Amino acid sequence: MYNAVSVFMENKSGKLAKVTEVLAKNNINIFMIDVDDNGQFGVLRVFTDKPKEARDILFDENFTVALEKSVIVEIEDKVGSISKLFKIVDEAGLNIKDASGCVIEQGSKAYFAMRSDSPEKLEAVLADNGIKILKGF
Amino acid sequence: MEEQDLIGLRFAHMSREELKAWQDERLPIQVKQAAKSPWYAKKFKELGINPEDIKSADDITKLPFTTKVDLRESYPAGMLSVDPSEIVRMHTSSGTTGKPTAIMHTKQDVENWSEIMARSLWASGFTKDYVFQNMSGYGLFSGGLGIHMAAEKLGMWTIPAGAGNTQRQLMLIRDFNVTGVHVTPSYFMHVAETMIENGEDPRSLPIKRAICGAEPYTEEFRKRLEFLYGIKVYNNYGLSEMNGPGVGIECLEQNGMHIWEDSYIVEIIDPGTLEPVPDGEVGELVLTLLRREGMPILRYRTKDLTYIMPGECPCGMVHKRIARFVGRSDDMLIVSGVNCFPSQIEEVIMKHKWLGGNYLITLTKENFLDRMTIEVEVNRNEFSGNMDVLKEQKAKLAAELRDQLGFRVIVNLVEQGSLPASVGKAKRVVDKRDE
Structure with missing residues (x-):
């Protein structure tokens, strides 16, 4: 299981910059970010190769932060990859709450992160279908 | 003796x-x-x-x-x-x-x-x-x-x-x-x-x-x-x-x-x-x-x-x-004709472990209607990291406040430490209705 670093933040300017600045200063590489915005406040999810370290650094900097289970898969960066992924999920009768992705190497490698009510099951189903699962590095 | x-x-x-x-x-x-x-x-x-x-x-x-x-x-x-x-x-x-x-x-x-x-x-x-x-x-x-x-x-x-x-x-x-x-x-x-x-x-x-x-x-x-x-x-x-x-x-x-x-x-x-x-x-x-x-x-x-x-x-x-x-x-607030006390609000907030102790009540007027906004701090040590959990917690809090007060309030979640620190007597109510 992969851990996303979830940061609670009020919807105010400069908040995103502050989080990423702190992580950059501490040499934490961010490969993907997604923002779940609820109007007055939001939860920022940071994906990094050092989630536990990132969590501790942000906590020490007085952020409201916690780790959240997430399923991250490595897929080919080509037409039909995501469609294939969702077909597996659909056939297994699983539900995905939100998802985000990013290209790591143009034309060959992409990461795709999913949140689900049953992350363990989702991960198992994808692995059974030969999808490469990213573990916490 | x-x-x-x-x-x-x-x-x-x-x-x-x-x-x-x-x-x-x-x-x-x-x-x-x-x-x-x-x-x-x-x-x-x-x-x-x-x-x-x-x-x-x-x-x-x-x-x-x-x-x-x-x-x-x-x-x-x-x-x-x-x-x-x-x-x-x-x-x-x-x-x-x-x-x-x-x-x-x-x-x-x-x-x-x-x-x-x-x-x-x-x-x-x-x-x-x-x-x-x-x-x-x-x-x-x-x-x-x-x-x-x-x-x-x-x-x-x-x-x-x-x-x-x-x-x-x-x-x-x-x-x-x-x-x-x-x-x-x-x-x-x-x-x-x-x-x-x-x-x-x-x-x-x-x-x-x-x-x-x-x-x-x-x-x-x-x-x-x-x-x-x-x-x-x-x-x-x-x-x-x-x-x-x-x-x-x-x-x-x-x-x-x-x-x-x-x-x-x-x-x-x-x-x-x-x-x-x-x-x-x-x-x-x-x-x-x-x-x-x-x-x-x-x-x-x-x-x-x-x-x-x-x-x-x-x-x-x-x-x-x-x-x-x-x-x-003196502390009694009259909001859209309904009497309430800050203590009623505090009573509800204190039941929620995921919230910190600090809160601020702000009263404003919008289109001639009274509006109460309650800012509460999310307890850093109890944060779930999950937006859905947070939304549920907030909805539950808002519903309990509504039951307690008899009118709807706006709940704003803020980061711990962002409300004025309370040294001495805490200022819990800001009334901006005359502004």
Whole structure:
């Protein structure tokens, strides 16, 4: 299981910059970010190769932060990859709450992160279908 | 040789009959003393009251009420009943609402006050063996010196730390093995939160017992303090007009505050009709001083809403108990025609562990409608990391607040530490409806 670093933040300017600045200063590489915005406040999810370290650094900097289970898969960066992924999920009768992705190497490698009510099951189903699962590095 | 009763335990153990007899004796004396002040002399004359007609405590209803406005009108010395040379001490009210008022004490008044305050500390379980840190502001505020002299009278090693400077407070507590503190509840919470922020456990402190007062707080807030520190927290009520701290104090039962009836006559009235209400019924607390010579105050309307708890306290003391305050007639908020108190909101918030202790209520007007926004801090140590959980928690909170208040409020979640820190009396309500 992969851990996303979830940061609670009020919807105010400069908040995103502050989080990423702190992580950059501490040499934490961010490969993907997604923002779940609820109007007055939001939860920022940071994906990094050092989630536990990132969590501790942000906590020490007085952020409201916690780790959240997430399923991250490595897929080919080509037409039909995501469609294939969702077909597996659909056939297994699983539900995905939100998802985000990013290209790591143009034309060959992409990461795709999913949140689900049953992350363990989702991960198992994808692995059974030969999808490469990213573990916490 | 008889042991000296410095803290008036003879009064603490009086029976109802003995207390009544004492009050019957004291009230006429007190009224005659009040009549020596220019303000009461004039008032009695206007109302045709002859102090000689006050023959027992039952005659109290013949006396006029005294209000904060009266104290302001008689400012600075209109209610003095002695020659100014007899005065040794002055305090002012904390000015929770409006301009402060000045209260003067003779040497004997200071003695009597420290006696009942020391007795209050005794009732809450303090002994001379405690090392006691007074984390309350000194100066004009009566909670500083008032508690200090009582703590000394009880024989405790007393540290006049004053309010604020959390790191120094903690240093003193650790270095001098402080076992008892007096502190405002909001500041006590701030200290605990500061420690937790720094990765320290408030339970690691040597404190065993605290008395809290000077601002209203809920039972839930008290329980949270007791849990965080792993100690007992006792409520203490006072107002400078009635000396200061020590007017109402919790015994070990922690179930209502006893009012020392050797020093005060307690009445609960309907603030509308000014008629007394029966025990158990909510009304405004009215207090009459029985043992003050410098500046006697009769039937003082405290504006604090409470009720007399019926029945006997298991602790054995017969001094009447008042319940936790329902609110202050001044604090009452009227939102779109509905009455409510900040304490009702605090009660709901304190039930949610995922929230921190701090909150701020803001009232605004939009399209001629009142709107209440409540900002609450998300507890950093309880954050789930999950947006759905957070949304559910917020929805549940909003629904509970709506049930409690009877109208819809806007709940805003904010980061811990973003609301004004609470040192001393916390400012919880901002009313912008006139802006």
